[in-house]
Amino acid sequence: MKFNVIYIEEKIKDYPNTKEILARINYKKIIYCENYNQVFNPKNQNFRIQKAEPSIILAKKEQNFLLNAPEKFTIGYSKNFYFSHMLNCVYDCKYCFLQGMFNSAHYVIFVNYLDFFNAIKSQVSRSKKTICFFSGYDCDSLALEKITNFLSFFLIKFQKIKNGILEVRTKSTKIDIFKQIKPMNNIVIAFSLNPKHIVKKFEDKTPSLTQRIKAIVELQKLGWNIGLRFDPLIIDNSNNFIIYDFFKFIFDKIETRRIHSVTLGKFRMPKQFFEKFSSLRPNEYFFINKENEKFKNIGIYENQLRKFIDKKKIFRN
Amino acid sequence: MIHFIVATIKEARPLIDFYKLKKNNNSCEFQIFQNNNISLTVSKIGKVSSALSVSHTFFELGKKKNQIWINFGLAGIKNMDIGKLFLVNKIIDFDSSKLFFPHIISNFKLDHKSCVTYSKPNEELNNLLSDMESSGFFESSSKFSSKELIHSLKIISDNESNKIDFNNDEQIYKLIEKELKNIDQFKNEVVKIWEEYYEENQKLEKIIKSLTEKLKPTFYQKHELSKLIKLYYSKYQKFDHNILDYSKDAKYNIKLILEKISL
Structure with missing residues (x-):
């Protein structure tokens, strides 16, 4: 990937990880800032224009390394946190909430990975219960791995976390990192999936459904735990038969026994994000409005899923 | 519409001639020249004047949001040749230490540099562009337009060993005239963005x-x-x-x- 401009916070310009990341990027110019917010947060920015040619911003996360996951959000554990070593995503899904949440489409990479890990270590040390940590909510955890090396650093560290589960949420099929290390029981590689025609129509720049299934099969053979995320499941013009066929297409190819969890959820976006989203993508706003109407009965799809996998592994969000 | 904000009439004249702009006689507080697509406002020197002229232009010319705003003018720098044109990629307000970051894309073929905006003429040039308008211009136009449409262009007028004669209108005209094609090309790239998104x-x-x-x-x-x-x-x-x-x-x-x- 080529980048025209890389923004770097002055205070981290000499961090080893900053230098390592820079060495992996093809860029033309570095511009220094005091705080990434100066570039990322001003209101008068156009997400769509920036998405056409985003820059990278290297920054230091100062606080709030872990955030409480929404109450109902779980894959079977009672305590759940999420964190983001990166803001924004290389993909361009038309329904993505990030475009409603952020003013800028630049990729922010927080280079102080160890601070995230220390926050997790501290959290698990205070708990007797297993805690689940979700990575990849404000980004795709895997898609920029070649630049960030975040998982290379993090997975090895996470081996020591005995009462913690790490979910790595992704649409990426760049699974090299998982081929380089031994499978770990406390890692769930969770793939976001939608029917083929939805991927084509709404998930710009992402790997196809078939490529994702291929990656899942390969990871399962290596021994990794897999999560399936139909969340959001986008229905579009699909009838119930199409969704059933979509589930069948997946479960015919993968090993159900080695599926850690399946989540099912409809499209949702906080109201203030939705307002912004409607002006950035009026076409999709129109579609999403209709989509939510159709999704009144999510139970139908859950019943379909139960034909393929144990209901205890299915979680509705 | 494309709005040029230029501090002095000497700096503005080559652009007025190039784009065949006519004086707008309705505007009293600031001189505005325009044709159907382009306006040019002579702001007078200083960041406050520049900010005021942006606001005046916005209200005078129809209060249209998300138009293109380009600040153009002369600037000093220690180590660059006189006459070289730069796109500003970072603006530092010397007094307040506020920073602004225009959106730079690869289609902009101009070299780019950071610019420090001073309240008084900066006699001790350094490796950054020195001007007296950019921060006021950028902060003010940010109220009316998206960041991707707001830019500053600077031509070097003085360096550590030389400076142009600021009283010599012809010398200023010729210095700017050489870069008019590049300025126009840059403007066209921003117009493409505007056409696609606005x-x-x-x-x-x-x-x-x-x-x-x-x-x-x-x-x-x-x-x-x-x-x-x-x-x-x-x-x-x-x-x-x-x-x-x-x-x-x-x-x-x-x-x-x-x-x-x-x-």
Whole structure:
């Protein structure tokens, strides 16, 4: 990937990880800032224009390394946190909430990975219960791995976390990192999936459904735990038969026994994000409005899923 | 529309001639020159003047949001040749230490540099551009437009060993004249962005304005109408006025649009 401009916070310009990341990027110019917010947060920015040619911003996360996951959000554990070593995503899904949440489409990479890990270590040390940590909510955890090396650093560290589960949420099929290390029981590689025609129509720049299934099969053979995320499941013009066929297409190819969890959820976006989203993508706003109407009965799809996998592994969000 | 903000008439003259701009006699506080697509406002020197001139231009020329704003002028730098044109990629306000970051894309072929805006002429040049307008210009135009459409262009007028004669109009004219093609090319690249992301929006704003004048909606209805017309437009790629009944009120017509877009 080529980048025209890389923004770097002055205070981290000499961090080893900053230098390592820079060495992996093809860029033309570095511009220094005091705080990434100066570039990322001003209101008068156009997400769509920036998405056409985003820059990278290297920054230091100062606080709030872990955030409480929404109450109902779980894959079977009672305590759940999420964190983001990166803001924004290389993909361009038309329904993505990030475009409603952020003013800028630049990729922010927080280079102080160890601070995230220390926050997790501290959290698990205070708990007797297993805690689940979700990575990849404000980004795709895997898609920029070649630049960030975040998982290379993090997975090895996470081996020591005995009462913690790490979910790595992704649409990426760049699974090299998982081929380089031994499978770990406390890692769930969770793939976001939608029917083929939805991927084509709404998930710009992402790997196809078939490529994702291929990656899942390969990871399962290596021994990794897999999560399936139909969340959001986008229905579009699909009838119930199409969704059933979509589930069948997946479960015919993968090993159900080695599926850690399946989540099912409809499209949702906080109201203030939705307002912004409607002006950035009026076409999709129109579609999403209709989509939510159709999704009144999510139970139908859950019943379909139960034909393929144990209901205890299915979680509705 | 493209709005140029230039501190002095000496710096403005080559652009006025190049774009064949005519003086707008309605504007008293600031001199404005314009044609159908381009305006140029002579702001006078200083960041406050520059900020005020942006605001004045915005209100004088139709209060249209998300237009292109380009600050152009001369600047000093220690180690660069006189006459070289730069695009500003970072603006540092010397007094307040505020930073601004224009959006730079690879299609902009100009070399770019950071610029420090001073309140007084900076006699001790360094490796960054020195000017007296950029921060005021950028902060003010940010109120009226998206960051991607706001830029500063600077031509080097003085370095550590030389400086032009600021009283010599002809010398300034020739210095700027050499770079007019590059300035114009840059402007065209920004126009391309505007056309791709804002042109259609402007058409829609016109439709919404004409409808609100005819239907006299309440504040809330105006908001609804605006949203629904955008949706209608995105579905049909045009707006057909025949779907409305102008003899009825806004509430009735909102229902009509809703039916048409089947929400």
